[in-house]
Amino acid sequence: MVDRTGRHAGRVALITGAARGQGRSHAWRLAEEGADVVAIDVCAPIPGVAYPMATPEELEETAAGVRERGGRVSAHVADVRDAEGLGKAVSAGIEELGGVDAVLANAGIGMASPHVTAAQAFRDQLDVNTVGVWNTVQAAAPVMIAQGRGGAIVVTSSSMGLTGRGGDGSGQMDGYIASKHALVGLVRAWANWLAPHSIRVNSVHPSGVATPMVLNDAVAALFTDPPDGEVPDVGNLLPVGLLEPRDVTAAVAWLCSDEARYVTGIAMPVDAGFVAR
Numbered sequence: 482m483v484d485r486t487g488r489h490a491g492r493v494a495l496i497t498g499a500a501r502g503q504g505r506s507h508a509w510r511l512a513e514e515g516a517d518v519v520a521i522d523v524c525a526p527i528p529g530v531a532y533p534m535a536t537p538e539e540l541e542e543t544a545a546g547v548r549e550r551g552g553r554v555s556a557h558v559a560d561v562r563d564a565e566g567l568g569k570a571v572s573a574g575i576e577e578l579g580g581v582d583a584v585l586a587n588a589g590i591g592m593a594s595p596h597v598t599a600a601q602a603f604r605d606q607l608d609v610n611t612v613g614v615w616n617t618v619q620a621a622a623p624v625m626i627a628q629g630r631g632g633a634i635v636v637t638s639s640s641m642g643l644t645g646r647g648g649d650g651s652g653q654m655d656g657y658i659a660s661k662h663a664l665v666g667l668v669r670a671w672a673n674w675l676a677p678h679s680i681r682v683n684s685v686h687p688s689g690v691a692t693p694m695v696l697n698d699a700v701a702a703l704f705t706d707p708p709d710g711e712v713p714d715v716g717n718l719l720p721v722g723l724l725e726p727r728d729v730t731a732a733v734a735w736l737c738s739d740e741a742r743y744v745t746g747i748a749m750p751v752d753a754g755f756v757a758r
């Protein structure tokens with residue numbers, strides 16, 4: 482399993498939302514392929530979100546998994562909304578591991594609590610899912626430029642960053658859809674900004690993925706289980722309900738690799754055909 486000569490050997494990957502779900506999957510796969518990891522997560526509940534965020538123990542499990550795969554790890558608790566705190570975590574991680582070659586701006590929130598106003602739900606979505614990604618790239622990109630060794634940034638948007646299907650005028654849906662569409666524009670802007678430094682910037686757009694963002698009581702209450710043996714219809718073309726984190730990780734690991742060396746500014750669906758439907 483440990484391959485210190487892999488596609489990402491000698492690189493450092495900085496990952497937000499790394500304590501569980503897709504972020505953890507990215508951390509472990511990149512470590513398997515040779516990377517060291519700066520793992521950042523808020524590790525505390527976010528008021529207004531209907532389900533719990535990750536815990537400090539989960540961040541430590543992610544870190545332990547990176548070490549088991551032969552990688553070094555620098556784990557930090559920080560909120561991507563807090564530019565100052567995040568900046569300190571990013572700087573400490575980069576200093577400890579000797580630079581940064583890949584940035585995975587993955588932290589995000591889904592369903593809002595029914596107890597917050599529509600306006601608050603809308604603001605929370607934009608704050609974490611868009612401003613948080615902006616803060617992440619603002620903290621890391623200047624270091625990548627100064628290093629002069631190129632690199633890759635992958636922003637995790639959503640299939641809901643490419644379509645408004647399911648929009649219902651609620652603060653939740655407006656906020657999630659707007660916050661994820663905004664990332665497409667930022668990726669294009671950053672691809673222009675960073676191309677002269679050989680830093681590539683792309684986004685991935687998953688449809689539903691089996692992580693605690695959707696595997697929780699609040700979301701379960703919205704769906705009825707399909708009859709035995711049938712795939713739940715969540716809007717995908719292919720006969721699959723939820724994707725696995727590793728399906729998104731495969732795209733992310735490729736986008737960060739030299740195999741994608743001339744790929745920048747793209748919005749890549751990993752969505753079983755959700756957006757094409």
Ligand SMILES: NC(=O)c1ccc[n+]([C@@H]2O[C@H](COP(=O)([O-])OP(=O)(O)OC[C@H]3O[C@@H](n4cnc5c(N)ncnc54)[C@H](O)[C@@H]3O)[C@@H](O)[C@H]2O)c1
Pocket residue numbers: 497498499500501502503504521522523524525527534535536559560561562587588589590591609613637638639640686687688689690691692693694695
């Ligand atoms: N699960 C899905 O169905 C799905 C589909 C499309 C896109 N996405 C996106 O994928 C990304 C990863 O989500 P996931 O599916 O792994 O869900 P998840 O809830 O399991 O993981 C998200 C992680 O981000 C962390 N986080 C949340 N807010 C944070 C903040 N302010 N600062 C730092 N860390 C924070 C959480 O603690 C958690 O560990 C998110 O951007 C999400 O919007 C998820």
